[in-house]
Amino acid sequence: MLGEGPRSAARQAALLFAVAGILALAGTVLPFERPRLLGAVAAAALVAAAVAWWLPWERFGERAPLALCVPTLGLLSAATWALDGIAAGTAPFFMLMFAWVGLHFSAWAVAALALPAAAAYLTPLIAADRGPVAISGGAVFIPAMVVVGMLISRQVAHHRRSRAQVERMERWRAALSATLAHDVRSPLTTAQFAVETLAEDGPGLPKAQRDEIAGMAIRQINRIRRLASGLLDAERLDIHGGLRLDLEAVDLRKAVCEAIGYLSAPVAVEVPAGVRVRADPERLEQILVNLAANAIGHGALPVVVEAEAVGPDLVAIHVRDHGAGVPEDKRAVLFTRFSAADTNPQSVGLGLWITRELARAHGGDVAYAPQIPGSRFTVTLPAAPVEGSPRAGPREPARSPGCSPGKGAQR
Structure with a gap:
């Protein structure tokens, strides 16, 4: 009976009905003019208590128990009439009804109840012709009921917001713990192995092998840095609502090839040479790594990164996998923080949310589209001036290590 939700609200109303019914039944022995009416009110209240207790209110929606206010007002009005128009016997239940509404529903529901209650x-x-004094008392009592109900409603809403904030902080703590447990341990182990190998065998290794091991350590350290930045970005977005971007013209093919170098599975790159976007290079790398890693972790190979112009001012970047796709009932929450669509126990559900916020900070967006088979995530970003135009920056090489131009590549 205690708690929140339609079931708890209805059962609390059932308790009030039961108490009112028992008291009305006891009142039938007192010298009122209409004991039979009072007995009928008692019986009806007990029936209403049983109905309120046993009906499956959770099937009817969060606000469904508000319908119990209709029989409540009818019974209270009839009980006041049966008590010869003496409101002292029913006034506490009017107040309890407003307190109950305030506990479970909004202040608007309390306000809407004012006229019917009056x-x-x-x-x-x-x-019952109780006289102007008794009737004018309603001018004080009714506003007082409404104010009490609204105060309770506002106070409950305040506590719910505070509780939501505590729960959000707890989610942050859990997210950080999960990230440290699952996402930091692996690259940290790799980086440690590389450093130990260089420390023990470095002088005897060929220079090319030393460089490869050092590069592996640097990549893993950068991966840890990005993970930390991701959590910090999420906190900044939550508290400050924005990020500072250092925008410049970025060669998209080169950026994609560098980003997929941090991943553990091959990714095909089918980005035409010469495509440039106006973006913060570090944030763009974060977007690309998030989407490609998401495709590897939740989809199936092959994973393909493509790009195309969308009008004169935007570039669309597509990341396609060939897995089972996202269930239809999960698509609405794909880009929410701590997404319920993310069923991977090693994921904290922040990647797609951060990706969307980063894309929007650039003036673009991200969207999901089902494929047969698989999924396709599309990020739109502002296009940079075409190379060779008066506004274009210095020419960058179209070819990057690990990506062969024109055919797509794997790394």
Whole structure:
């Protein structure tokens, strides 16, 4: 009965109905003019209690228990009439009803209940000719009920927000722990192995092999740095709502080839030479690594990165995998923080959310489209001036190590 949600709300209302019914039944022995009516009110209240307790309210929606206010007002009005228009016996239940609404529903629901409650309270007083003093008391009592209900509603909303903040902090703690446990340990182990190998056997190794081992260590250290930056970015986006970008013209093919060098599986690159975007190079790398790693971790090979112009001002970057795709019921939450669509126990559910926020910070966006088979994530970014135009920057080489121009490459 305690807790939140329609089931708990309805069962609390059932308890109020039961108490009202028992008290009304006890009142039938008192010298009122309408004991039978009071007995009928008692029986109806007990029936309403049973219905409120046993109905599957969770099937009808969060606001469904508000419908219980209708029989409540009817019973309270009838009980006031049966008590010869003496409101003292029913006024506490009017107040309890507003407190119950405030506990479980919004302040708007409390306000909407004001006029029906005023009618239910004043009608039997007027019909019983209780006099202007008793009736004018409603001018004080009814606003007081509404204010109490609204205060309770606002206070409950405040506590819910505070609880949500605590839960969010707990999610951050869990996210950080998961990242350290699953995403940092592997590159840290690799970097440690590389450093130990150089320390023990470095002088006896050929220069090319030493350079390869050192490069491996640097790549893994950079991977750890990006992971830390990702969590910091998420915190900055959450608290400050924005990021500082150092925008410049970036050769997209070169950026893709460098980004996939950090990944553990081959990725085909089918980005035409000469395509340039206006982006922060580090943030662009983060976007590309996030999407490609997501395709490797949740999809199936081959993973392909493509690009095409979308009008004169935008470039679309497509990351395609050939896996099972994203279930339809998960697509709406793909780009939310701590996404429920992410079923990988080693993922913290931040990658796609950060990717979307980074794309939007550049003036673009990211979207998902199902493929047969697989998934395709598309990032749109502003296009940079075409090489050779008056606004273009220095010419960059079209060929990058590990990517062969024109055919796509794997690394």
